[in-house]
Amino acid sequence: MGLAELEANRKLSTSESSPQPVDLSDQQQSILSSTQDTDQAKQPEGQKVSSYAELLFRRAQVLHPQNQSAYIIGATLLQEGAVEAGRKKLKSIAPDNRRGHPDAHSAMATSYLNEFLRTKDMGILPTFLHHAGIAEKLPNTPIEVLIGASEVLWSQGDLNRSLEFVETAARRNPSIYLRLMQLANAAGDQRLVNLASRNYMIFLRQVLAKDPTNDNARVQIVQMLGASPEALMEAESLLREGLEIQPTRVQLRALSEVYRILFVRQMIESIESIADLNLLSDAMQTDPTNPLIPDQIEKLVNSVTEQATELRQLLNNVLISGAATNSAHATLAELYLKEQKPKQALLHLEQVHRLEPMAIKYANALTRIYLEQGRLDDAVRTARSSVELLANVDMLKERYASDLLEALGMAHEKLGETTQAIAAYKDCIQYDSKRIETRKRLAGLYRMSGQEKEAQEEEAKIAELQASEG
Known part of the structure; x- marks a missing residue:
C-alpha cells in the first residue's frame, strides 16, 4: 500500500503547505523500502557535547524535577x-518495554x-x-x-491501528486527510472515508478562500465534487472563476474534463439519440491537447456502428447549416478513418x-x-505548426x-532533409524512449550521414529494448 512520503511529511509537521494533486499510482512505496537519507545527525558517538548542552544540563538539574531534567538532557x-x-x-524515564515519560517516548520514537x-x-x-504508540497523542510528536x-x-496488516495514526496526524495537519481518505478506502472503512472526505474538502475550501490563485486546491475540490449534474455545474463555475483570476494549464484541463464528462452523462441518459456534440466542442476548445477527447470521439464512433448513417447525416446537417464545430469535423474524420476512406477524412481533418x-x-x-499522398511540404507545414x-x-x-514528432521526422526524411529528420526523431524518443521503429529510422539516418x-x-538501445520485451 502506498505509504512513503516521510520527507514530505517532515515539512507538514512545521507548515501547512498547499495541497498537491495526488497520483495514486505513486502510493506504492513504503518506508520499508525507502532509501532517502534523513536529517539524523551523523556525528560519531562519544563526541564532545557542546557548551550549550552542558549549560542546559546544569540548568535542567537545578530547575526541573528529575524526570523532566532527564528528558531535556536526553533530548x-x-x-x-x-x-x-x-x-x-531517555531510557531511564521512557524504557523500551513499558510506559514512561510521554515526551521522552516521542524523542525516542x-x-x-x-x-x-x-x-x-x-x-x-x-x-x-x-x-510511537505512547507518544501518538502528544501535540509535539513529529x-x-x-x-x-x-x-x-499497514505493512504488518494492522490496518485499523495504522488508520488511527494517520487520523491523529490529520487532526494536526488537515492536508493529511487526503491520505487518510485513500487508506480508509483501501481498508474498506466507509465511515472513515466519509469523515476524511468531509474534512479534506473543508481544508481545501479554506486554502482556496485564503489564496484564490491556488489552482491545485481548486482542481482538487472539483475532483472531489463528483459527477452529478449539480456537482458538474459547481465545478464549471469554480474553474471559470479560477481561469478569470489566473489561467493555468491544470485548470484548462480540468474544465475540459468537466465538459467531456457532461457529454458522457448525456450519452448514457439518451440511449436512443445522439448526445450533444457541442459539449465535446467546448471540451476541445478549452483544452485541445486533452487526449481523452479524441478517445471519447473514437468511442462514440465505435458505439454507433449501426447508427453510423444516422450520425453522419446529423453531422452533415450541422455542416450544411453553417454551424460546423471542431467536434463535428473530428467525428466525421473519425468515421471516415474507420471506414478507411482517407480522402473523405482529409477534408475534415484539415478543418480540425x-x-x-x-x-x-x-x-x-x-x-x-x-505523407501517403506525397504532399510532403504540407506534411511538414502541418506537423511543424502544431x-x-x-x-x-x-x-x-x-x-x-x-x-x-515521428511523422514530422518522416516528412523531413522523405524530403532529404536529414538534419531536420534526425532532430525530429530525437525529440520523438526523448518523450517516448521505447519507440523501436523510430530508433531504427534514426540509426539509419545516423549511418547514412x-x-x-x-x-x-x-x-x-534497440537491442536492449527488444530484449526487455522478450
Missing part, C-alpha cells in the same frame, strides 16, 4: 548527535525512526512502534513519526487543424495522410505528441 543529547548517550538518558531510515534495520521497528508508525503497521492546431491526434492523422505551438506550452509530453558511433548507440 538535547540526541539533537547534538550523541545518540547512544541521549537514548541511555523520532530517534529510532531516523535510525531505521538510515540503516533499514527491521529489528528496530518493534521498539519504534512501542515508543508528523513523520505518526506517518512512519502507520506505514509499519484549422480550428484546433493543438489537437494532437488529428494533427498527426492529417500529417500522415499528406509542434511549435505545443512546445510553447510545454505539451510535447502529452499522449499522441510523439506520434506527431556518417555518424557511425551514434548509429551504433541507437542500435544498442
Whole structure:
C-alpha cells in the first residue's frame, strides 16, 4: 500500500503547505523500502557535547524535577548527535518495554525512526512502534513519526491501528486527510472515508478562500465534487472563476474534463439519440491537447456502428447549416478513418487543424495522410505548426505528441532533409524512449550521414529494448 512520503511529511509537521494533486499510482512505496537519507545527525558517538548542552544540563538539574531534567538532557543529547548517550538518558524515564515519560517516548520514537531510515534495520521497528504508540497523542510528536508508525503497521496488516495514526496526524495537519481518505478506502472503512472526505474538502475550501490563485486546491475540490449534474455545474463555475483570476494549464484541463464528462452523462441518459456534440466542442476548445477527447470521439464512433448513417447525416446537417464545430469535423474524420476512406477524412481533418492546431491526434492523422499522398511540404507545414505551438506550452509530453514528432521526422526524411529528420526523431524518443521503429529510422539516418558511433548507440538501445520485451 502506498505509504512513503516521510520527507514530505517532515515539512507538514512545521507548515501547512498547499495541497498537491495526488497520483495514486505513486502510493506504492513504503518506508520499508525507502532509501532517502534523513536529517539524523551523523556525528560519531562519544563526541564532545557542546557548551550549550552542558549549560542546559546544569540548568535542567537545578530547575526541573528529575524526570523532566532527564528528558531535556536526553533530548538535547540526541539533537547534538550523541545518540547512544541521549537514548541511555531517555531510557531511564521512557524504557523500551513499558510506559514512561510521554515526551521522552516521542524523542525516542523520532530517534529510532531516523535510525531505521538510515540503516533499514527491521529489528528496530518493534521498539519504534512501542515508543510511537505512547507518544501518538502528544501535540509535539513529529508528523513523520505518526506517518512512519502507520506505514509499519499497514505493512504488518494492522490496518485499523495504522488508520488511527494517520487520523491523529490529520487532526494536526488537515492536508493529511487526503491520505487518510485513500487508506480508509483501501481498508474498506466507509465511515472513515466519509469523515476524511468531509474534512479534506473543508481544508481545501479554506486554502482556496485564503489564496484564490491556488489552482491545485481548486482542481482538487472539483475532483472531489463528483459527477452529478449539480456537482458538474459547481465545478464549471469554480474553474471559470479560477481561469478569470489566473489561467493555468491544470485548470484548462480540468474544465475540459468537466465538459467531456457532461457529454458522457448525456450519452448514457439518451440511449436512443445522439448526445450533444457541442459539449465535446467546448471540451476541445478549452483544452485541445486533452487526449481523452479524441478517445471519447473514437468511442462514440465505435458505439454507433449501426447508427453510423444516422450520425453522419446529423453531422452533415450541422455542416450544411453553417454551424460546423471542431467536434463535428473530428467525428466525421473519425468515421471516415474507420471506414478507411482517407480522402473523405482529409477534408475534415484539415478543418480540425484549422480550428484546433493543438489537437494532437488529428494533427498527426492529417500529417500522415499528406505523407501517403506525397504532399510532403504540407506534411511538414502541418506537423511543424502544431509542434511549435505545443512546445510553447510545454505539451510535447502529452499522449499522441510523439506520434506527431515521428511523422514530422518522416516528412523531413522523405524530403532529404536529414538534419531536420534526425532532430525530429530525437525529440520523438526523448518523450517516448521505447519507440523501436523510430530508433531504427534514426540509426539509419545516423549511418547514412556518417555518424557511425551514434548509429551504433541507437542500435544498442534497440537491442536492449527488444530484449526487455522478450
